[in-house]
Amino acid sequence: MRKTSYALALLAAAALAACGGNGPSAGNQTFATKYSQQVVFGDSLSDVGTYAVGGIALMGGGTYTINGNNTSVNPELTGKNYTTLIAAQLGLPVPCAAQTGLMGTASTNPALNFSVPVTFQANCFNYAQGGARVTEAIGPGNAALAAPGALTIGATTVPVVTQIANHLKKVGGKFKGDELVIVMAGGNDALELLGELTAGATKAGGAALAQSLLQQLVPGTTNPATAQGVILNAIQTQAAKSSDATAIIQAAIGAAATQGNTAAVANAATIGATAGAAAQAAGLKFQSDNAASLVTKMGTAGAQLGVLVEQQIVANGATHVVVNNLPDVSISPSALAQSADTQKLIATMVSTFNAQLKSAVASDAKVLYVDLATISHDQATNPAPYGLTNTTTPACDLSAAKNPLGSSLVCTGKNLIAGDVSHYMFADSVHPTPFEYALIARYVLEQMSVKGWL
Amino acid sequence: MKVRFNVVKGLVAAGMLAAAAGASAQEANTWSVSIGANQITPKVESGPISAPALPNSLGDVSKDTQPVVLFNYYATDHFSLEAAIGTPYKNKLYGAGSIAGTGQLGTVESLPPTLFVQYRFFQPNAVIRPFVGIGLTYASFRKETGSGKMTALTNPGAGVPTTFSIDNKWTYSGQIGATWNINEKWIASAAFAKARLRTDLHFSTGQYQHVKLDPNSIMLTVGYKFSL
Numbered sequence: 001m002r003k004t005s006y007a008l009a010l011l012a013a014a015a016l017a018a019c020g021g022n023g024p025s026a027g028n029q030t031f032a033t034k035y036s037q038q039v040v041f042g043d044s045l046s047d048v049g050t051y052a053v054g055g056i057a058l059m060g061g062g063t064y065t066i067n068g069n070n071t072s073v074n075p076e077l078t079g080k081n082y083t084t085l086i087a088a089q090l091g092l093p094v095p096c097a098a099q100t101g102l103m104g105t106a107s108t109n110p111a112l113n114f115s116v117p118v119t120f121q122a123n124c125f126n127y128a129q130g131g132a133r134v135t136e137a138i139g140p141g142n143a144a145l146a147a148p149g150a151l152t153i154g155a156t157t158v159p160v161v162t163q164i165a166n167h168l169k170k171v172g173g174k175f176k177g178d179e180l181v182i183v184m185a186g187g188n189d190a191l192e193l194l195g196e197l198t199a200g201a202t203k204a205g206g207a208a209l210a211q212s213l214l215q216q217l218v219p220g221t222t223n224p225a226t227a228q229g230v231i232l233n234a235i236q237t238q239a240a241k242s243s244d245a246t247a248i249i250q251a252a253i254g255a256a257a258t259q260g261n262t263a264a265v266a267n268a269a270t271i272g273a274t275a276g277a278a279a280q281a282a283g284l285k286f287q288s289d290n291a292a293s294l295v296t297k298m299g300t301a302g303a304q305l306g307v308l309v310e311q312q313i314v315a316n317g318a319t320h321v322v323v324n325n326l327p328d329v330s331i332s333p334s335a336l337a338q339s340a341d342t343q344k345l346i347a348t349m350v351s352t353f354n355a356q357l358k359s360a361v362a363s364d365a366k367v368l369y370v371d372l373a374t375i376s377h378d379q380a381t382n383p384a385p386y387g388l389t390n391t392t393t394p395a396c397d398l399s400a401a402k403n404p405l406g407s408s409l410v411c412t413g414k415n416l417i418a419g420d421v422s423h424y425m426f427a428d429s430v431h432p433t434p435f436e437y438a439l440i441a442r443y444v445l446e447q448m449s450v451k452g453w454l
Numbered sequence: 455m456k457v458r459f460n461v462v463k464g465l466v467a468a469g470m471l472a473a474a475a476g477a478s479a480q481e482a483n484t485w486s487v488s489i490g491a492n493q494i495t496p497k498v499e500s501g502p503i504s505a506p507a508l509p510n511s512l513g514d515v516s517k518d519t520q521p522v523v524l525f526n527y528y529a530t531d532h533f534s535l536e537a538a539i540g541t542p543y544k545n546k547l548y549g550a551g552s553i554a555g556t557g558q559l560g561t562v563e564s565l566p567p568t569l570f571v572q573y574r575f576f577q578p579n580a581v582i583r584p585f586v587g588i589g590l591t592y593a594s595f596r597k598e599t600g601s602g603k604m605t606a607l608t609n610p611g612a613g614v615p616t617t618f619s620i621d622n623k624w625t626y627s628g629q630i631g632a633t634w635n636i637n638e639k640w641i642a643s644a645a646f647a648k649a650r651l652r653t654d655l656h657f658s659t660g661q662y663q664h665v666k667l668d669p670n671s672i673m674l675t676v677g678y679k680f681s682l
Binding site for chain 1: 553560615616618
């Protein structure tokens, strides 16, 4: 009896040994290439919390996506930036912002306080900052761009050139050579240049509007010499209040009437249409006259970024530098809200920036140039394989009531639009959702694998 | 594994002993036991990995060669049955299509046991006997093993390694080959077989991939004939 049980036990053990471990397993999850740390230079797309302080932190924000861990709602809503995902996949520490703080408006209401001392974090190596440009110090969100007295978060927007200098200062001037360096910038150069173009066009349009109104209204007045000044003053006073063309036209016609141009009120519609057309034509002319210079400036910025990568990063000892090019901003909700001509201009600005950047870095074996522009464009035109359900609508509710900044910087699981936004491409008008960040992480890692960097 | 080899050894020994009873060419009601090697080369036509993935993320599978023990029963002068046992084939999985160049993403062991019904031409004592066969195959997969790269490409940074499994499939195979009657006792055979094999990979991320493997197999064996 005892013998039988022993034999049975042996048989059972043999059967277990034969079966054990025959199912799926994860295998070796480590990589041949070992990195000591991740060092990141860039803008909001790589920022892991430069502005996660003061009112922004209180609102649950701090990064440019759907902030916070909302995986209990949907597994894709991780709140994580692609740099965080890549670091985790490579077994590196969770990246943190090398500099934190805000230089915006102070408030006794903690939720609206955007004045928080700038602090340098000695053990954090992600220098990317929302609003940062390649070499220009003032980017979107910077207090210098706000109207006097207006609410501003006062983004520090330290440009990439300074970010790299700050890192070199911190580490004694040299990279060790075993860091994974990630560089991604250019978006704010595009946005800022476009902002300048729009402002310039508006100004040119306003000037043309005033000129046209004066030409039409002054001759019919009783004393043209006096009327010229009165009407111009009326136009300027109204323009200071609002750029609304209809209100300006009405103010001018009203002033002309007081100066004896009795026909002005009766002919208001014609006068307004003529002036409006002149303003529009002037605005468009300004845009088309200056579009070429925007493209040139973007090309310069791309070349400058390439020089920074080569002369400040690679030349100082980095051997694994991932350079993400500028994604196709022309497919973003921000661009889709603009005219077809402007969208075309944006596409040209992006491709010019990337062409200059690529020609500077792509032939360097120590650089991996990752073409996110092509991928983002493909995602917009062919979303299904990527698992994207929407590539045009921001997932965040950006209305003033729900989002005081109108930015994903303070977008959380609590101020999303209705419905399942887990697989949307954009969180706000330009920034990705966590799902899109995961797609970016996967593509960067895929390219690293092909390059033999995993 | 040990259990399996012991069984194999036992069977071979039994076959050899039985063979002592003696018999000749592949005539009715005789047997043969052969050993040799079998190379299986999947002819991969991969479908894309389902969303979310880079479009046209395909896969490729490497070939492998393993020892094989072959049992033939010659029921009549022309019809025979063939079954083989052997060690599992170790196949490497690579990225292809838009993820070509990413390198080895995983490994899997496969075992496609097949029972062939064969028709053998010419007389049983002919020096060379060509044959054709048709078989029932059970393609089974085990030890599907992922990698850091597979996780990086499917679910990076989540701390959840990606695993995958491959569906086992019943299918059929065709075979052509020839046996050389070296002498009264010994034979040598060469055979080419092709199986129709389409299966699905299921990833732990919820993604799947349909693949056509349709493997080619080239088997070279040397055997000993006997009758029971």
